Amino acid sequence: MGVIEFKNVGKIFGSRASGFVALEDINLEIRDKEFVAIVGPSGCGKTTCLRMVAGFEPATDGVVSVDGNPIKRPGPDRAVVFQQFALFPWKTVYENIDLGLRNLNVSRPERRERIDAILTLMNLTAYAKHFPHQLSGGMQQRVAIARAYVLDPDVLLMDEPFGALDAQTRVVMQEELVRLARKNPRSVLFITHAVEEAVYLADRVAIMTRAPGRIKEVLDVASIRNAENWDSHEKIEDVMDLESFVHLRTHIWRSLREEKAAQHA
Amino acid sequence: MPRRVTIGFATIFTVLVLWLMLSTVLAVIPSGRFPSPAETWSALVHVSGRGYGGGDLMMHVYNSLRLVVMGFLFAIFTGVPLGLLMGWSRRAEALINPIFLIIRPIPPLAWIPLAILWLGLGDAAKIMVIWFSAFVPSVINTYAGVRNIDRPMLEAAYMLGMPRLRFVSEVLIPGASPMIFTGLRLSLQASWTTLVAAELVGAFYGIGRVLNVAQQDLYPGMILVGMIAVAILGWGTTRALGVVEARALRWNTAALAAKG
Numbered sequence: 001m002g003v004i005e006f007k008n009v010g011k012i013f014g015s016r017a018s019g020f021v022a023l024e025d026i027n028l029e030i031r032d033k034e035f036v037a038i039v040g041p042s043g044c045g046k047t048t049c050l051r052m053v054a055g056f057e058p059a060t061d062g063v064v065s066v067d068g069n070p071i072k073r074p075g076p077d078r079a080v081v082f083q084q085f086a087l088f089p090w091k092t093v094y095e096n097i098d099l100g101l102r103n104l105n106v107s108r109p110e111r112r113e114r115i116d117a118i119l120t121l122m123n124l125t126a127y128a129k130h131f132p133h134q135l136s137g138g139m140q141q142r143v144a145i146a147r148a149y150v151l152d153p154d155v156l157l158m159d160e161p162f163g164a165l166d167a168q169t170r171v172v173m174q175e176e177l178v179r180l181a182r183k184n185p186r187s188v189l190f191i192t193h194a195v196e197e198a199v200y201l202a203d204r205v206a207i208m209t210r211a212p213g214r215i216k217e218v219l220d221v222a223s224i225r226n227a228e229n230w231d232s233h234e235k236i237e238d239v240m241d242l243e244s245f246v247h248l249r250t251h252i253w254r255s256l257r258e259e260k261a262a263q264h265a
Numbered sequence: 266m267p268r269r270v271t272i273g274f275a276t277i278f279t280v281l282v283l284w285l286m287l288s289t290v291l292a293v294i295p296s297g298r299f300p301s302p303a304e305t306w307s308a309l310v311h312v313s314g315r316g317y318g319g320g321d322l323m324m325h326v327y328n329s330l331r332l333v334v335m336g337f338l339f340a341i342f343t344g345v346p347l348g349l350l351m352g353w354s355r356r357a358e359a360l361i362n363p364i365f366l367i368i369r370p371i372p373p374l375a376w377i378p379l380a381i382l383w384l385g386l387g388d389a390a391k392i393m394v395i396w397f398s399a400f401v402p403s404v405i406n407t408y409a410g411v412r413n414i415d416r417p418m419l420e421a422a423y424m425l426g427m428p429r430l431r432f433v434s435e436v437l438i439p440g441a442s443p444m445i446f447t448g449l450r451l452s453l454q455a456s457w458t459t460l461v462a463a464e465l466v467g468a469f470y471g472i473g474r475v476l477n478v479a480q481q482d483l484y485p486g487m488i489l490v491g492m493i494a495v496a497i498l499g500w501g502t503t504r505a506l507g508v509v510e511a512r513a514l515r516w517n518t519a520a521l522a523a524k525g
Contacts, residue, residue, distance in 0.1 A: 086417035
């Protein structure tokens with residue numbers, strides 16, 4: 001299982017009286033094996049939402065829980081993929097992926113098997129003995145995704161994972177992530193400011209307001225995706241050309257633009 | 266041979282020729298002030314053969330080297346863990362830092378009289394002073410190294426559920442290691458400085474002892490032999506540390522090169 005729940009969650013950085021109110025009254029449930037993306041203007045606190053599920057930040061108000069258990073600390077049941085990869089540069093690709101499994105005391109033969117499988121899945125087999133700096137940004141993020149997926153976590157948290165990549169690499173990674181997520185679904189919380197990315201990847205997209213961040217609207221993409229059969233298209237640009245995709249994307253853009261306008265008003 | 270090495274040898278050769286010209290051929294420098302190459306050579310033969318200042322050259326070198334290595338290792342094995350602790354725990358930092366702020370401005374050499382008073386003219390006093398001088402750079406650089414580890418990397422480690430000991434050995438130490446080695450290099454230099462100073466003040470053996478006796482005997486050739494011996498030993502130990510560093514940080518040098 002992997003049900004993520006935000007219940008009346010608020011976050012204030014600093015003191016309650018004079019601190020910065022980052023989040024206010026967040027209510028959101030991510031169902032088991034559902035892929036939810038949060039989009040919002042920069043500084044709206046979307047990354048803070050993810051960091052609270054990861055256990056890196058405590059909530060000031062309300063409760064963040066997974067399967068009903070309030071989150072107290074980080075752990076391998078909630079694997080994180082960071083924007084800046086955060087691989088260990090002194091460990092090889094194989095060792096980076098192996099580390100979490102060792103911490104879970106998985107037996108050596110099983111570790112070997114699971115790592116080999118994920119390396120194959122992510123097209124990394126040839127790079128097992130490489131150090132991260134010997135790989136391109138896209139490859140490094142592949143390793144980071146493999147490091148998270150190999151733990152077989154109930155919950156996968158992705159914090160703008162493709163934000164540091166160039167446009168072409170990003171597209172390839174998005175296609176691969178769709179492949180991976182459909183084949184091996186997890187409860188995913190995906191943070192991004194790229195609207196197309198959110199619509200392409202997610203089952204539902206939550207739109208946040210500018211700070212103090214609140215959830216303004218949650219859009220059901222999955223029902224449209226299934227009705228219009230997006231997954232029959234292999235390439236991202238074909239999906240992005242579909243009328244239903246364009247419609248959703250425009251809707252989100254408008255919603256975000258209202259936020260921008262409110263900010264300048 | 267690489268160009269740089271060739272130039273290096275050429276420079277050394279030129280200095281030697283100049284030395285020979287000024288001291289012997291032209292006799293511009295009086296030999297009471299600075300020895301000629303011949304005098305230096307004979308001093309070297311003197312200390313290596315008959316011995317000087319209570320022992321022969323090998324004995325002096327062995328003693329100095331032994332003390333430096335012991336004091337240095339002692340400093341590493343106390344300083345690096347303390348630096349890790351201070352870098353890791355805010356509480357430990359708050360507790361220990363004030364002591365550091367008081368002790369740090371005291372030059373290590375100022376501890377020599379107290380060390381001799383406590384422990385006499387033997388090895389123990391010198392090891393203590395060397396430890397003292399080498400300890401501070403080890404701690405401070407290790408501490409800074411831990412503080413410099415990227416925040417997301419630490420968060421990745423928490424997320425992966427690292428047990429404490431493994432976290433220290435596989436994340437904290439390697440993450441801080443580039444700075445740790447910077448600290449060790451400074452510690453090693455400090456060790457030699459302090460050793461020679463401590464031996465100058467009082468010792469039965471050692472290169473500082475040779476220098477001290479040679480000064481009292483007005484023996485410039487022997488003074489130069491002592492100085493050259495320290496230079497060679499300092500260079501050799503730094504090189505040895507460099508080899509260890511290059512092995513330990515292979516990932517880092519390559520990573521830096523990859524970044525450009």
